[in-house]
């Protein structure tokens with residue numbers, strides 16, 4: 302087969318069926334782009350599916366050694382199916398949805414530990430979707446050495462994956478595809494130039510050490526992170542225009558569900574202390590997760606794990622509460638050392654995250670600046686696990702891909718009788734760098750919690766927009 306001729310045929314087919322579009326688009330995380338790929342449409346064109354599988358086979362996988370293929374959900378699933386049939390290698394399927402409370406596996410299909418799985422994907426941008434699939438396969442003891450891709454958007458995905466020891470073969474880079482369309486007069490020189498300029502801009506690395514993370518909008522920070530929960534949380538905040546986390550510190554499951562039903566639309570995150578719920582049942586979690594889906598918020602279990610790794614892995618995934626099954630993220634102390642992160646990294650589903658406690662809001666707490674610094678250093682080794690820090694100061698960390706979760710917030714500065722220190726929204730967002738703001742009793746104990754949640758939401762969002770627009774006094 303004349304590969305370059307066939308690749309040209311595929312590029313033109315993708316253009317013809319509208320899998321490649323040019324114009325003013327906004328990505329899921331709010332970034333403007335002049336080109337958009339939607340390869341979901343290929344399932345309506347069997348001749349294009351056939352050409353893709355032929356090219357992937359001939360160009361990318363004929364020489365590869367593997368026991369299974371696994372498509373990244375969802376667009377790549379039918380392509381993986383065709384390649385499984387063509388290569389006579391079995392297919393594995395990764396569930397993208399959260400497991401339904403302990404019954405379903407993340408990877409479906411028959412396999413043995415140590416076998417090699419080849420990944421199939423349609424388009425890579427940062428490579429994070431491929432990495433999520435790789436992480437789940439590796440947790441099952443499978444080896445993943447290679448991913449074959451139709452289109453590489455040249456936005457860091459190849460480098461990210463190669464640095465995680467996943468070798469990439471793609472049919473096209475974005476530049477190669479644009480050049481074919483230009484050569485065949487499908488797009489104007491101006492459109493081609495717009496795409497190339499866009500690529501130059503997005504490829505310019507963000508100098509992490511120099512950037513002031515607090516001036517970047519959540520949309521941009523969603524693009525920078527490799528942590529799947531941080532990406533979702535940044536995106537939810539940008540979409541729902543709220544950075545309010547409700548700390549639902551009530552002891553009755555009915556009261557919790559009732560409050561969350563009322564304020565769910567105003568929050569990006571609901572924080573639980575599951576061990577204070579007096580009438581806990583699995584059905585309570587089912588209902589909480591239904592509300593999370595309905596109102597598009599994530600759930601943080603503020604368990605503040607602080608034991609040796611082995612014990613924490615049991616506390617996290619066993620026992621009455623089975624936190625690993627339902628909490629999108631959990632809080633963890635760094636005090637016991639790295640073993641606690643190793644344990645969670647091994648037992649956590651790839652779409653789970655950790656907020657590490659680097660500072661606390663309570664008066665007289667024993668955390669020192671050295672402890673905080675060591676905590677931040679420890680987190681850097683686990684980028685896929687760490688969503689951010691529970692902390693109080695802007696200077697605690699620099700990385701814009703991580704989230705600052707700040708508790709101890711009420712509309713007026715004050716203290717409670719047990720040493721909790723409250724700062725105002727202005728102080729924590731504009732001065733202290735908070736990204737997600739935890740409010741408990743400020744809402745829960747209000748006469749009208751729903752109305753008070755709206756007041757907090759609006760005040761907090763106003764401070765954030767002031768911060769990113771650079772209009773700081």
Ligand SMILES: O=c1ccn([C@@H]2O[C@H](COP(=O)(O)O)[C@@H](O)[C@H]2O)c(=O)[nH]1
Pocket residue numbers: 548550574603660661662663691708709710721739740741742743
């Ligand atoms: O340093 C910390 C870490 C966690 N928390 C938790 O946040 C909420 C705050 O509730 P309020 O009613 O707004 O005081 C609570 O669940 C704490 O466990 C914190 O306060 N400080």
